[in-house]
Amino acid sequence: MACMNEDGQWIVLMGLLTALALFFLALIINQSALVGQTTAEGVLEFPKNDIRDLRSEIFDYIDRFGTMNFDGDAIRKDIIEISLARKNAVVGFTVGDPQDISGRMLRPVTIHYYNGVTEYDETVYY
Amino acid sequence: MSLDFLAGFTIFMLALIMVVSMVPGLLAGLESSGIDYDAVAYRTGVILVEDPGWPVYPPWEMKTGAYKDEIERMGLAVSKETPNILLSTKVDAFFNDTFFTEEDYRGKAIFGDIPYSYNISLKSGSDLEQTGDPLPLGGYGYIRRVVKIKEPGIAVINDSFAPQYTAPSSDQEFIVRLNFSKLLDPTIGAAYRIDPRTEPVNVTITDFGAYLNRTDPLVDNATLRTVTFWKMDPTRPIPQFTKIPFSYGTVDSNLYTLHIDGTPTLHSLRPDEKVFNNISLVLKPAATSVFTLDQNSILDIRFNFGDTPSRTNITGIHHYDYNPANVTIPALSTGVLEVAIW
Amino acid sequence: MVNDGGQLYTMEGVAAGVIMLLTAYIVISTTSVYTPGDTHIPDMQLEQLGSDVLAMMDTPDREGTESDLERFISAGDSADFEGMFLDYCNMTASDTDDLHMSANVTYREASSNVIKEHLFVEPDNTWTGRESAVRVTRWVQLDYRINPGTYDGSRTQAVLVEVLLWRA
Numbered sequence A: 001m002a003c004m005n006e007d008g009q010w011i012v013l014m015g016l017l018t019a020l021a022l023f024f025l026a027l028i029i030n031q032s033a034l035v036g037q038t039t040a041e042g043v044l045e046f047p048k049n050d051i052r053d054l055r056s057e058i059f060d061y062i063d064r065f066g067t068m069n070f071d072g073d074a075i076r077k078d079i080i081e082i083s084l085a086r087k088n089a090v091v092g093f094t095v096g097d098p099q100d101i102s103g104r105m106l107r108p109v110t111i112h113y114y115n116g117v118t119e120y121d122e123t124v125y126y
Numbered sequence B: 001m002s003l004d005f006l007a008g009f010t011i012f013m014l015a016l017i018m019v020v021s022m023v024p025g026l027l028a029g030l031e032s033s034g035i036d037y038d039a040v041a042y043r044t045g046v047i048l049v050e051d052p053g054w055p056v057y058p059p060w061e062m063k064t065g066a067y068k069d070e071i072e073r074m075g076l077a078v079s080k081e082t083p084n085i086l087l088s089t090k091v092d093a094f095f096n097d098t099f100f101t102e103e104d105y106r107g108k109a110i111f112g113d114i115p116y117s118y119n120i121s122l123k124s125g126s127d128l129e130q131t132g133d134p135l136p137l138g139g140y141g142y143i144r145r146v147v148k149i150k151e152p153g154i155a156v157i158n159d160s161f162a163p164q165y166t167a168p169s170s171d172q173e174f175i176v177r178l179n180f181s182k183l184l185d186p187t188i189g190a191a192y193r194i195d196p197r198t199e200p201v202n203v204t205i206t207d208f209g210a211y212l213n214r215t216d217p218l219v220d221n222a223t224l225r226t227v228t229f230w231k232m233d234p235t236r237p238i239p240q241f242t243k244i245p246f247s248y249g250t251v252d253s254n255l256y257t258l259h260i261d262g263t264p265t266l267h268s269l270r271p272d273e274k275v276f277n278n279i280s281l282v283l284k285p286a287a288t289s290v291f292t293l294d295q296n297s298i299l300d301i302r303f304n305f306g307d308t309p310s311r312t313n314i315t316g317i318h319h320y321d322y323n324p325a326n327v328t329i330p331a332l333s334t335g336v337l338e339v340a341i342w
Numbered sequence C: 001m002v003n004d005g006g007q008l009y010t011m012e013g014v015a016a017g018v019i020m021l022l023t024a025y026i027v028i029s030t031t032s033v034y035t036p037g038d039t040h041i042p043d044m045q046l047e048q049l050g051s052d053v054l055a056m057m058d059t060p061d062r063e064g065t066e067s068d069l070e071r072f073i074s075a076g077d078s079a080d081f082e083g084m085f086l087d088y089c090n091m092t093a094s095d096t097d098d099l100h101m102s103a104n105v106t107y108r109e110a111s112s113n114v115i116k117e118h119l120f121v122e123p124d125n126t127w128t129g130r131e132s133a134v135r136v137t138r139w140v141q142l143d144y145r146i147n148p149g150t151y152d153g154s155r156t157q158a159v160l161v162e163v164l165l166w167r168a
Helices: A009-045 A048-065 A070-087 B003-031 B036-050 B065-070 B088-094 B102-110 B285-290 C007-031 C037-057 C068-075 C078-090
Strands: A090-095 A099-101 A104-106 A108-114 A119-125 B085-087 B118-124 B127-132 B141-150 B155-157 B173-179 B201-205 B222-232 B256-260 B273-275 B279-283 B298-305 B316-319 B333-341 C099-109 C114-121 C134-142 C157-167
Touching (some): A009 C007, A048 A070, A048 A090, A048 A108, A048 C134, A070 A090, A070 C114, B003 C007, B036 B102, B036 B333, B036 C037, B085 B088, B102 B127, B141 C037, C037 C068, C037 C078, C037 C134, C037 C157, C068 C078, C068 C157, C078 C099, C078 C114
Parallel strands (some): B085 B141, B173 B316
Antiparallel strands (some): A090 A108, A099 A104, A108 A119, B141 B333, B173 B298, B201 B279, B222 B273, C099 C157, C134 C157
């Protein structure tokens, strides 16, 4: 190898350049794939519909029972137990006595929802 | 040019060709609509179905040509608390594609920097409203939302009310009264509310023969002189009805329509027209908004007839309220909203 | 005599080729992990549609009346429930879609505090178990009923309607 010349090294350089370009391309592609996945997951995993449904159910419950009574207590337990068993969500809510909020008698309602990923807490006057 | 160089270069070129041929295969699964278009379609669906748009009051759908730029976002929902329940006046405004240009749809409903092509349609029963380009064969992002559509109420005053609203030698004045504090009662859900600020008020008097003065058997009509609007603010110290200044003499179908006896002629609010059978007045929200009413106001629509001798016995006050006998509120109708983006 | 100055060209060609092929291999093997993102989107669309349908069935058409969903569940009217659900689901502007469903109702037996399921709508023959089905749910409150149905007696109770939705 005494007379080794370096004339051919540009070929290696070209190969390296192509490899680099490919890496950058891959980086961009990876990002775009992630965009698609996160949008779908964002929608699938954020339990928007679940929380809305729970809220409307609690308001429906207040419409029927107001604060606790025997029937209401059983329903409350239905909601908590079934949520845990079927939807893996810890749910809790309390309903207070009506208060005068700018001329209307409204009940303070606290809602808690936690499914292991998303935690949601709300205090609302209904 | 030696043989060795040729061999080295050939190996390099072969490898390059292999790698280049792999790249499109790498992209094949990604260049399809799968990623961005579906996300944009979903977002547009959410904006249209779950949001009332912006500005809220006065609502965007009432903006006329000169104020179109004030519309920030076109949403069709009745309110933020009622997702998937659409207001028919918003729907009608949205699908008016002679008023909105493609740029408006892209800037106020679809958003995004890329000028997407779109096709938005709403089908309810056999009614189909559509805007945008025809759908391509495939490769578009898509979302479908099931919705309910809220239609405005209508007060039909037919002959069954005649005993209640007639009196011999009456003052020939018939009043339809809208008490906003009752109509906008917050205990009524937004999906079922009568809100004259966002929906048209429709008053239709039919079977007018029952309201005529039959002491003269030849009388078969009465003359409608004027229709006037009066308001009262009960929170004022001495509440009283005052006549609302309004261009009563000009016909403007954006503000109201007045039809007499079912003819297509649009009358002004000073018609001086003989009424044989029916009167139909539709008061558009654009008019109600210039009346400067608040949630306590009482609005009167007064129909004045005038003939000497009197030809009608009509009198009294009809309350435009939640009593199903007074105002018929149509049931919510089911529809499907589809958004396609490509 | 072969001089080894030329062999270098060949070696460098081989080296360049190996670098490029290796990169391509690494790139392909990493990106292919993420491409299943595609399957998430139809799921998302289906789930949104199903939730919408249940929410709209649970919206009374008039103020103060019972919603369709509540009426069907309360009366155990599975045929009408299925009919209306599929009707709402498969409605499109031009054509009809081909979605299928099964449903069950989860309730709590108050005396023993056990969660029980009642099969409300059986899956039809397009169900093989291999479909990528989505599950959507909705709470329903049942009023006191004189005729105790299939749920926990006649008491007022909250039950969870679960619908499995798939495209055949």
